[in-house]
Amino acid sequence: MATVEELKLRVRELENELIKCKQKRCAEKDAGGSQKHYRQRIEKMSAEVVDSNPYSRLMALKRMGIVEDYERIRSFSVAVVGVGGVGSVTAEMLTRCGIGKLILFDYDKVELANMNRLFFQPHQAGLSKVEAAEHTLRSINPDVSFETHNYNITTMDNFTHFMDRISHGGLQEGKPVDLVLSCVDNFEARMAINTACNELGQIWMESGVSENAVSGHIQLIIPGETACFACAPPLVVAANIDEKTLKRDGVCAASLPTTMGVVAGILVQNVLKYLLGFGSVSHYLGYNAMQDFFPTMSMKANPQCDDHYCRKQQEEYKRKEAERPKQEVVVVEEAQVVHEDNEWGIELVSEVTEEELQAASGPKPDLPEGITVAYTIPEKVNAPAGEMVEETEQSLEELMSQMKRM
Amino acid sequence: MADEATRKAVSEIPLLKTNSGPRDKELWVQRLREEYLALIKYVENNKSADNDWFRLESNKEGTRWFGKCWYIHDLLKYEFDMEFDIPVTYPATAPEVAIPELDGKTAKMYRGGKICLTDHFKPLWARNVPKFGLAHLMALGLGPWLAVEIPDLIAKGLIQHKEQQNNS
Ligand SMILES: [Zn+2]
Numbered sequence: 001m002a003t004v005e006e007l008k009l010r011v012r013e014l015e016n017e018l019i020k021c022k023q024k025r026c027a028e029k030d031a032g033g034s035q036k037h038y039r040q041r042i043e044k045m046s047a048e049v050v051d052s053n054p055y056s057r058l059m060a061l062k063r064m065g066i067v068e069d070y071e072r073i074r075s076f077s078v079a080v081v082g083v084g085g086v087g088s089v090t091a092e093m094l095t096r097c098g099i100g101k102l103i104l105f106d107y108d109k110v111e112l113a114n115m116n117r118l119f120f121q122p123h124q125a126g127l128s129k130v131e132a133a134e135h136t137l138r139s140i141n142p143d144v145s146f147e148t149h150n151y152n153i154t155t156m157d158n159f160t161h162f163m164d165r166i167s168h169g170g171l172q173e174g175k176p177v178d179l180v181l182s183c184v185d186n187f188e189a190r191m192a193i194n195t196a197c198n199e200l201g202q203i204w205m206e207s208g209v210s211e212n213a214v215s216g217h218i219q220l221i222i223p224g225e226t227a228c229f230a231c232a233p234p235l236v237v238a239a240n241i242d243e244k245t246l247k248r249d250g251v252c253a254a255s256l257p258t259t260m261g262v263v264a265g266i267l268v269q270n271v272l273k274y275l276l277g278f279g280s281v282s283h284y285l286g287y288n289a290m291q292d293f294f295p296t297m298s299m300k301a302n303p304q305c306d307d308h309y310c311r312k313q314q315e316e317y318k319r320k321e322a323e324r325p326k327q328e329v330v331v332v333e334e335a336q337v338v339h340e341d342n343e344w345g346i347e348l349v350s351e352v353t354e355e356e357l358q359a360a361s362g363p364k365p366d367l368p369e370g371i372t373v374a375y376t377i378p379e380k381v382n383a384p385a386g387e388m389v390e391e392t393e394q395s396l397e398e399l400m401s402q403m404k405r406m
Numbered sequence: 407m408a409d410e411a412t413r414k415a416v417s418e419i420p421l422l423k424t425n426s427g428p429r430d431k432e433l434w435v436q437r438l439r440e441e442y443l444a445l446i447k448y449v450e451n452n453k454s455a456d457n458d459w460f461r462l463e464s465n466k467e468g469t470r471w472f473g474k475c476w477y478i479h480d481l482l483k484y485e486f487d488m489e490f491d492i493p494v495t496y497p498a499t500a501p502e503v504a505i506p507e508l509d510g511k512t513a514k515m516y517r518g519g520k521i522c523l524t525d526h527f528k529p530l531w532a533r534n535v536p537k538f539g540l541a542h543l544m545a546l547g548l549g550p551w552l553a554v555e556i557p558d559l560i561a562k563g564l565i566q567h568k569e570q571q572n573n574s
Binding site: 108111152154155156159186187188191192194195230233251252253306374375376377378386387388389390392394395396399400402403404406 | 417419420421422423428429435438439440442443444445446447449450461462463464466467468469491492493494495498499500501502513514515516517522528529532533535537
């Protein structure tokens with residue numbers, strides 16, 4: 001029997017079909033029914049400079065000695081989770097670069113309220129973001145293969161499917177994807193991606209734009225090696241705004257196409273460097289739009305991370321490192337001073353007094369100037385303040401019906 | 407920053423012991439029992455304090471929750487349906503509570519009618535994993551949100567009182 005969720009999804013699909021049909025009819029009226037703007041697929045990337053070759057300027061990177069083997073771009077599969085302000089632009093850049101395969105995940109639909117951001121167009125309002133994106137991207141570059149999933153990855157059923165596509169959605173079906181890109185806008189989804197990638201040992205990149213729209217960051221996460229998303233409280237780029245002047249009342253989040261475009265740009269740049277092996281790949285790169293400051297840093301995985309798969313991956317990494325023949329010493333960037341005072345003005349708790357605030361704060365990791373944590377967590381709290389639930393003999397079913405009768 | 411009344415209400419909600427999410431089989435059932443025990447206690451507390459303001463129930467797996475919450479303003483009861491899914495990363499991350507019928511009426515909401523919690527909520531939740539459960543989410547998240555947003559929405563004429571809700 002179909003569940004309400006399944007029926008909702010079906011309605012959604014049919015709505016999408018209808019919108020597409022309407023659009024197609026409009027387009028036919030405009031263009032006299034021709035498909036002349038769509039180019040044919042190109043079997044092999046060529047460096048030949050002719051006006052019909054979309055890859056000539058990319059292949060020039062090879063001639064100039066920047067990239068050794070640009071054609072390898074076609075052998076990679078990248079999953080983009082979240083096709084909003086950052087994810088859609090990220091997907092477009094990768095499409096134009098000629099990536100082999102893109103897997104897009106998003107449960108949202110295009111709204112007119114998104115038009116302050118790049119990529120989507122007003123006539124796509126109502127379509128699911130993944131479907132609208134695939135449509136546009138395919139017309140930009142038909143050489144890329146696309147796979148789209150219109151669901152929320154953080155719920156039970158979808159998460160299992162999500163894990164399966166990460167581990168089997170490679171260019172060659174059955175192989176894992178080469179990279180996962182997190183372009184989501186919330187903590188829950190980031191943690192879900194983190195959980196999946198720690199379990200699968202999947203390398204991924206995190207990206208984010210702050211809710212005040214004037215800072216952002218990207219981060220490379222190699223499970224077991226570099227800090228995962230659960231290794232420390234969320235890292236944020238200090239915007240250096242006086243908290244007292246920052247008015248949060250009345251709105252959730254602001255957004256700017258500029259900041260999102262910059263973050264998508266530094267994200268895809270890092271992806272290209274990582275996949276094609278040129279330049280140095282950033283472990284963490286922040287963007288402070290107020291001061292035009294780009295702090296960078298590198299952070300090792302935390303042996304006390306709450307995610308046990310992260311700790312397991314760390315063991316695995318240590319084992320591999322020990323087995324590896326010794327190479328020349330890698331110079332590690334020196335960690336900079338810790339800010340003892342709260343100069344970035346993070347103030348976070350619901351505690352009322354100064355002592356309570358002190359008690360609720362935890363150690364701050366060693367971070368370079370311009371990067372901080374969204375909050376700190378105290379080391380083990382002694383006795384929990386308050387009583388714990390009392391054990392009863394009642395079964396879950398009994399408790400459920402007791403709650404229902406209230 | 408939570409007010410005194412909220413702090414008191416929260417301190418009377420029993421804390422949870424089992425650090426387990428929906429992907430764990432047996433331990434999740436144990437966690438769910440604790441969730442229900444804490445919720446029942448919280449609703450009882452609210453009733454005896456003459457401040458009964460929500461009901462919640464879940465599917466049998468405890469992964470999808472739905473219910474009603476209400477707010478009394480000028481002696482009139484305004485009632486709303488609420489819903490949320492338990493994320494796979496629960497209890498490390500709190501669920502996002504949604505009131506779909508208010509979607510688009512206030513800027514203090516994300517897409518789909520998910521309420522926008524204060525900056526204080528996330529650190530507070532993170533510091534109290536796994537002791538905080540859904541009852542705490544109601545008390546520290548949804549409760550304060552309704553208290554701020556509903557009077558504002560009424561004042562702006564964006565929500566009207568439904569006649570049948572009159573007998574509160
Ligand atoms: Zn970790």
